Amino acid sequence: MRNIWTVVVVVAVAVIVSAAYNSFFARQTGSQLAVSPLDSVAAHAADAVSNPEIGLEERVLGEESARVTIVEYSSLTCPHCARFHAEGYRHLKSAYIDTGKVKLVFRDFPLDGLALRAAALAECVPAGRYFPFLQLLFEGQRSWAGSDNPLAELLRLGQLAGLSQERANECLRDEAGLEKIIQERLTGQEQYQIDSTPSFIIDGRRHPGALTADELDEILAPLLG
Numbered sequence: 001m002r003n004i005w006t007v008v009v010v011v012a013v014a015v016i017v018s019a020a021y022n023s024f025f026a027r028q029t030g031s032q033l034a035v036s037p038l039d040s041v042a043a044h045a046a047d048a049v050s051n052p053e054i055g056l057e058e059r060v061l062g063e064e065s066a067r068v069t070i071v072e073y074s075s076l077t078c079p080h081c082a083r084f085h086a087e088g089y090r091h092l093k094s095a096y097i098d099t100g101k102v103k104l105v106f107r108d109f110p111l112d113g114l115a116l117r118a119a120a121l122a123e124c125v126p127a128g129r130y131f132p133f134l135q136l137l138f139e140g141q142r143s144w145a146g147s148d149n150p151l152a153e154l155l156r157l158g159q160l161a162g163l164s165q166e167r168a169n170e171c172l173r174d175e176a177g178l179e180k181i182i183q184e185r186l187t188g189q190e191q192y193q194i195d196s197t198p199s200f201i202i203d204g205r206r207h208p209g210a211l212t213a214d215e216l217d218e219i220l221a222p223l224l225g
C-alpha cells in the first residue's frame with residue numbers, strides 16, 4: 001500500500017510541476033517575464049500589503065532580534081535583481097544587517113526555467129553558504145546565465161559551494177524541490193501582489209524595484225527611529 005501511495009504522490013507532484021511550468025514559463029522566450037521597467041521605487045508609492053509570516057525553514061540573514069524584517073522577492077536571472085545585489089544590498093548589509101537592525105528573508109520568484117533551477121541548486125547549499133552563494137550567482141549572472149551551457153555552469157558553481165556533481169545534479173532535477181519554489185512564487189503573487197522583481201516587503205508595504213542605498217535609508221529611517 002505504501003508503494004502505491006508513493007507512486008500516486010510522485011505522479012501528482014509531476015503533474016503540478018508540469019502545469020506550473022506551462023503556466024509560468026511556456027511563453028518565455030529568453031527575456032524576463034513581469035520584470036518591472038522601473039529603476040527605483042521613486043516612480044510610484046509603495047502599496048500596502050500584509051506582513052508575511054516567516055517560516056522556521058526559511059533562510060534569514062541577520063539577527064533574530066532585529067527590529068525590521070525585509071522580505072525580498074527576486075529571480076536569479078533578473079538583471080534588476082543583480083543590480084540591487086551589486087549596489088543597494090551591500091549598503092543594506094553593512095549599515096543595517098551587520099549592525100543588528102534589520103534581517104533579510106530571501107524568497108525566490110523565478111521568471112524562467114533557468115532561474116527556477118538555479119534556485120533549486122541554491123536550496124541545496126549548506127545554510128551558512130546560502131547567502132554568499134546567492135551573491136555569487138547574482139555577481140556572475142551574465143557569465144553563467146548567458147553561457148552556451150548554463151546548466152553546466154550552475155553545476156560548476158555548485159561544486160564551488162561544496163556540492164558534489166552528483167548532489168548538484170540531483171538538486172537540479174528534484175521535482176519536489178522545484179514545485180516548492182513554484183509554490184513560493186505563487187504565494188508571493190497571490191498573497192502579496194508581487195508582480196515584478198526585485199520586490200521588497202518592509203513593514204507591511206511592497207516596494208518594487210532595485211532599491212538604492214538612499215532609498216533604503218529613506219524607507220528604514222522612520223522604522224528604526
